[in-house]
Amino acid sequence: MVRSCIGLSLFIIAATATGAASDPVERGRYLAAAGNCQSCHTREGGAPYAGGVAFETPLGTLYSTNITPDVQTGLGTWSDGDFLRAMHEGIGDDGEQLYPAFPYTSYTNMSRADIAALWAYMQTVPAVDYTPPDNALIFPFNQRALIRGWKWLNFEPGDLDAPAPRADRPVARGHYLVETLGHCGQCHTPRSTTYALDSDRALTGAKLGGWYAPNITSHADGVGGWSDAALDEYLATGHVRAPSAAAVAAGPMAEVITDSTRVLSDADRAAMIAYLRTVPARASSAPTGSAEAAQTSALGDTLYARHCVSCHVAGAPGGPADAFSRYATVTGADPDNLIRVLLDGVARTGADGRVFMPGYASRLSDAQIAALVNTLRARVGASGISGADVAAARKH
Numbered sequence: 001m002v003r004s005c006i007g008l009s010l011f012i013i014a015a016t017a018t019g020a021a022s023d024p025v026e027r028g029r030y031l032a033a034a035g036n037c038q039s040c041h042t043r044e045g046g047a048p049y050a051g052g053v054a055f056e057t058p059l060g061t062l063y064s065t066n067i068t069p070d071v072q073t074g075l076g077t078w079s080d081g082d083f084l085r086a087m088h089e090g091i092g093d094d095g096e097q098l099y100p101a102f103p104y105t106s107y108t109n110m111s112r113a114d115i116a117a118l119w120a121y122m123q124t125v126p127a128v129d130y131t132p133p134d135n136a137l138i139f140p141f142n143q144r145a146l147i148r149g150w151k152w153l154n155f156e157p158g159d160l161d162a163p164a165p166r167a168d169r170p171v172a173r174g175h176y177l178v179e180t181l182g183h184c185g186q187c188h189t190p191r192s193t194t195y196a197l198d199s200d201r202a203l204t205g206a207k208l209g210g211w212y213a214p215n216i217t218s219h220a221d222g223v224g225g226w227s228d229a230a231l232d233e234y235l236a237t238g239h240v241r242a243p244s245a246a247a248v249a250a251g252p253m254a255e256v257i258t259d260s261t262r263v264l265s266d267a268d269r270a271a272m273i274a275y276l277r278t279v280p281a282r283a284s285s286a287p288t289g290s291a292e293a294a295q296t297s298a299l300g301d302t303l304y305a306r307h308c309v310s311c312h313v314a315g316a317p318g319g320p321a322d323a324f325s326r327y328a329t330v331t332g333a334d335p336d337n338l339i340r341v342l343l344d345g346v347a348r349t350g351a352d353g354r355v356f357m358p359g360y361a362s363r364l365s366d367a368q369i370a371a372l373v374n375t376l377r378a379r380v381g382a383s384g385i386s387g388a389d390v391a392a393a394r395k396h
Helices: 002-022 024-034 080-089 112-122 146-154 170-181 228-237 251-259 266-276 298-307 321-326 336-344 366-378 387-394
Strands: 054-057 060-063 206-208 211-213 239-242 245-248 346-350 353-357
Touching: 024 112, 024 170, 080 112, 170 266, 211 251, 211 336, 228 239, 228 245, 228 251, 228 266, 251 336, 251 346, 298 366, 336 366, 336 387, 366 387
Parallel strands: none
Antiparallel strands: 054 060, 206 211, 239 245, 346 353
């Protein structure tokens, strides 16, 4: 009870100091979007924030928790102080160490006022009675006590009393949105040997759940050649076809667009871009892929004509067929994202509306997917793949 009272007092002080943005619940709603909370805590077909999303790691599978205010299965019994401690220190309501798949290593730099507003909003979402599956980590990583040692090596709590940067400081505001709220590095930064983010290769790209999150530094391998307008269009819609860039968001990034960046203010997206321009240019951490160039085939040509041309032609929603030669998903050194797009399809909502492309996982064999990938990549001289590569991708 003492801990709860202290936590409540701190939250009241924080809200008073900032004016609570006139409505702390609405401010918290916006922060939840900026933090992309819904994507990670909403399983396919499940209720918002009820958890159950599987995160595959080299150490086993973790499932996101129910963060609705349900008393039995969610955060209904949590105090203000409990939520503050979880966000800032990675410790649960009963003192358990939280796995850093929950990005408290980024959220620890949130201001006290922003955590208070986020908690105010989370208590307004509908309570859902749902218990996610148990985590399935290999021994000894299923022992939460080991996280204390991991934190000793890799984690330092931030300054709760540092205010969130204002909009009139765009680079600082962008740093807060990219590195803290948006926790972009959790996907776009490679891991060290202890599975912490490798700060020496920050934002240079990383593999995650069968997808490749690309380099977003200002290097030529990253977004150095993108115009500000192209970056903004991508963050707002998930699709850009511009002289400086051509890209389409799919998989986890499509969720980020749908649940997060498309609803951010123009000023906040501009701030993110301003910050990314300051990130030191580093070469991509992407694997180089096979040295053997992709080869087209009669099978690949037939599949392309049967499954792609009807949409990806001049005048159709997908645009002209030769536009494929400009898209990073097709031209990149790592073919994983193209494989995944063909297996899973694309589904997202951008500021310009809903986008859908069917997946072919149940319709095409490994050899057929490989032939189609190679036909597309042969046009740009990219490396080829085999049916075995597709079979490995299906495991994700």
